[in-house]
Amino acid sequence: MIYLDYGATTPVRKEVLEAMLPYFSDKFGNPGSMHQKGLEVKNALDQARHKVAEIINCKADEVIFTSSGTESINMAIKAVARAVKARGKHIITSAVEHHAVLDSVNYMKEEGFDVTILPVDREGLVDPQELRKAIRDDTILISIMYANNEIGSINDIRELAKIAKEKSILFHTDACQAASYCDITVDNIDMLTLDGGKIYGPKGVGILYIKEGTPMKKFLHGGSQENNRRAGTENVPYIVGFAKALELTQLDRKKEIMRLEHLRDKLIQGILQTIPDSFLNGHPTQRLPNNVNITILNVEGESVLLKLNEVGICASTGSACNSKTLEASHVITALNLPYEAAHGAIRLTLGKQTTEQEINKVLEVLPSIVEDLRKISPTNIKKEDMGR
Secondary structure, three states: EEEEEEEOOOOOHHHHHHHHHHHHOOOOOOOOOOOOOHHHHHHHHHHHHHHHHHHHHHHHHHEEEEEOOHHHHHHHHHHHHHHOOOOOOEEEEEEEHOOOHHHHHHHHHHHHOOOEEOOOOOOOOOHHHHHHOOOOOOOEEEOOEEEOOOOEEEEEEEEHHHHHHHOOOOOEOOOOOOOOOOOOOOOOOOOOEEEEEHHOOOOOOEEEEOOOOOOOOOOOOOHHHHHHHHHOOOOOHHHHHHHHHHHHHOOOOHHHHHHHHHHHHHHHHHHHHHHOOEEEEHHHHHHHOOOEEEEEEEEHHHHHHHHHHHHOOEEEEOOOOOOOOOOHHHHHHHOOOOOOHHHEEEEEEEEOOHHHHHHHHHHHHHHHHHHHHOOOOOOOOOOOOOOO
């Protein structure tokens, strides 16, 4: 089986699993307990928090452990917006955000907040000047993703955060996809979200970095865990695993980027050269080193995935969160591409176990799959018709 869906989730690294195992059995205490069993676990929790803080360059008490990237995003938007609503009720985000962001900001409309959804350019990037123009006197929060989960385009997050800082507006970024490949230090960023399942750690754990002094309403009520910001006994095995995964990812980041860029570019060029009426979605160079998102006209992306699966290749049409729906990708349509382009898009995301032989296999079987599917296609659209 060739796995090319690392953008959906990654396998847990062996070293991460080994670090986690003791905290499922021998070291099982509650970190809130004052006896030896509790204190040894509390020590592991503190070490994990300090490790994450060291990597992203913040204070340890600015790190909140959560159940996922999705929860962290919900906290950043809902809990913070509620805390500062006296200053204003205007939130800005972009049209290509993960649904955790888009659904959260739309939910806040029910509480009287106003939301501006910024357009992106044809390569999926937010124009800093568009952000400047969207800011109002009552803007309190901006949430723009670092790297897109579907098309891999990487925003100039430092420039966008700088604009927010100039206007004293809180800035949050969803960095879940960026964590393995980009600089995730939090200079000039007020809030940052990471997810364990995207960095070869366990699923079901994430963090929200929240800068000291940032107002925030308590998100879960009960105990006083996470500096009294998120109640609930901490998931220590997963937190230990998250910190270990983040550490390992950063250690081999530069070497892995070079390896993956070579494989990514080979896959992109091979598909575009062998399959007519196909084109790349997202920025050609300012993109994640493991992301390949291609529109293949006159086929359904879901049909391509099924055929690939039959020959042992795992891929996706975009976000795994929406893979069971037949709706067009909001990310692809935000690139000013029509319905047909969105439905012909496939995403191939590479990872640590991806080899050149696997890339060769995809390039060997994909053209014939597309050729067979096009024989029964009712459409005959040319990429020139879409300005590509």
